[in-house]
Amino acid sequence: MRTKAVNEVTLDFPSQSRNESFARSAAACFAAQMDPTLNELEDIKTAVSEAVTNAIVHGYPDAIGGVMLRMRVLEGNVLELTVKDRGRGIADVEKARQPMFTTGGEERSGMGFTIMESFMDKVAVRSAVNKGTTVVMRKKLAPRLKK
Amino acid sequence: MEIQVKSADRNLLLEFSGELDNQGAGIALRELEEALEAALPRKLVLDMSGITFMDSSGIAVILRAQQKMQTLDGSLLVRRVPPQARRVLEAAGINRLVTIK
Numbered sequence: 001m002r003t004k005a006v007n008e009v010t011l012d013f014p015s016q017s018r019n020e021s022f023a024r025s026a027a028a029c030f031a032a033q034m035d036p037t038l039n040e041l042e043d044i045k046t047a048v049s050e051a052v053t054n055a056i057v058h059g060y061p062d063a064i065g066g067v068m069l070r071m072r073v074l075e076g077n078v079l080e081l082t083v084k085d086r087g088r089g090i091a092d093v094e095k096a097r098q099p100m101f102t103t104g105g106e107e108r109s110g111m112g113f114t115i116m117e118s119f120m121d122k123v124a125v126r127s128a129v130n131k132g133t134t135v136v137m138r139k140k141l142a143p144r145l146k147k
Numbered sequence: 148m149e150i151q152v153k154s155a156d157r158n159l160l161l162e163f164s165g166e167l168d169n170q171g172a173g174i175a176l177r178e179l180e181e182a183l184e185a186a187l188p189r190k191l192v193l194d195m196s197g198i199t200f201m202d203s204s205g206i207a208v209i210l211r212a213q214q215k216m217q218t219l220d221g222s223l224l225v226r227r228v229p230p231q232a233r234r235v236l237e238a239a240g241i242n243r244l245v246t247i248k
Contacts, residue, residue, distance in 0.1 A: 017170045024200075042231040049202040053169045099239070107176065109206035111239040118238035 005072040005080075007033065014064050015056040015085065023052040023069050023083075030071040031079055034141050043119040044079065044139065050112040051083035051135045057104055059087025059133055078140045081120075086132035093125050149197075150178045159188035164197025167232070172204035179212055189221040196227035205232065206239050213245050224248060 009030055013019045024045040031044050048069070055067045070082040090096045097117075102110035116123045120137040127133040148171030151162040159182055165171060183191070191212060198205070209225055216223040226248040228236065236242050 017173075020168050020170060021166060039234075042234070045200065046202055046231065046235060049168055049200075053202065053204065057169060106211060107172065107204075107207055109203045109210060109239070111203040111206050115203050115235060115238050119234075 003074045003080075005074060008070065008072040010068060010070045012066055012068050015060040015067050015087075016064065017056060019067070020049055020052050020056065023067075024049045026069065027071055027081060031141075034073060034077055034079060035144050036141050037144075040139070040141050044081070047116045047119045047137055047139075048081055048083070050116050051081070051137065054112050054135070055083055055085040055087065055133065057108065058090070059085035061088065063087075074138075076140065077143060078138055081137045081139075082134065083137075084132065084134040089129040089131055090125070090127040090133055091129055093127050097125065148172075148174045150175060152178065152182045154182070154186040154188070157186065157189045158192070159183070159186040159190070160192045160194060162194040162197060165199060167195075167198050167201040167205035167208065169202075169204045172208050175205075175208045176211060179208065179215070183215050183219070187219060188216075189219075191216050191221060191223050193223070193225045194227050195225060195229065195232055198229055198232050201229075201232035201235055203235065203239065205235065206241055209236075209241060209245055222246075 027048040028041050028045050065087050068084040072080040097113040099114045100110040102108040120139045122138040124136045148165040153160040213223050224246050
């Protein structure tokens with residue numbers, strides 16, 4: 001399902017926790033060209049934070065690995081965000097997407113996918129054990145009147 | 148993530164400021180445990196007014212606080228939650244489990 005992009009940027013960074021904040025700020029900067037509302041910007045930042053945190057915490061639980069964030073503007077004012085790692089992978093994606101399910105112990109709430117699904121229009125997850133996980137999220141931003 | 152701890156007469160107030168993400172939640176959980184241990188409060192208030200961003204990591208902090216206060220037979224109130232953090236709590240249904248003002 002590869003749609004032609006109007007614009008796109010790809011970032012690669014190591015799975016360090018400090019990059020969670022960097023990734024969501026970068027996504028907000030990229031989305032600014034779509035003239036989003038403040039709420040939409042917050043939704044985008046929150047969804048990216050969840051996906052990138054999952055890659056860092058669950059993709060690479062005991063190592064530092066690479067995380068990719070691809071941001072694309074698609075036709076029709078749709079923002080597509082892809083977060084990809086080459087880490088441990090998820091054995092059962094259906095289970096992982098259920099609210100309150102986590103393998104992360106008491107430090108994690110198990111609500112990451114629920115938040116992504118709530119704040120974006122579409123969330124697709126592909127994963128293979130020991131190969132990594134790719135999360136693709138899309139959100140159509142409301143058309144706004146040109147000033 | 149910065150946390151101001153105020154304790155008096157077994158009432159404990161934690162004022163959070165900054166970003167309550169995975170990194171911030173690690174700090175918040177440690178401070179929460181320490182403050183609870185020292186104060187053994189009957190009432191715990193988490194003031195969120197200084198939070199500039201929160202994701203599901205913040206939910207883990209609030210649920211831990213709730214669980215600890217149940218163990219202590221006390222109460223938890225989460226107050227002054229900014230709009231973005233409030234939407235995260237509502238999306239996860241936490242507003243049905245915890246008293247939020």
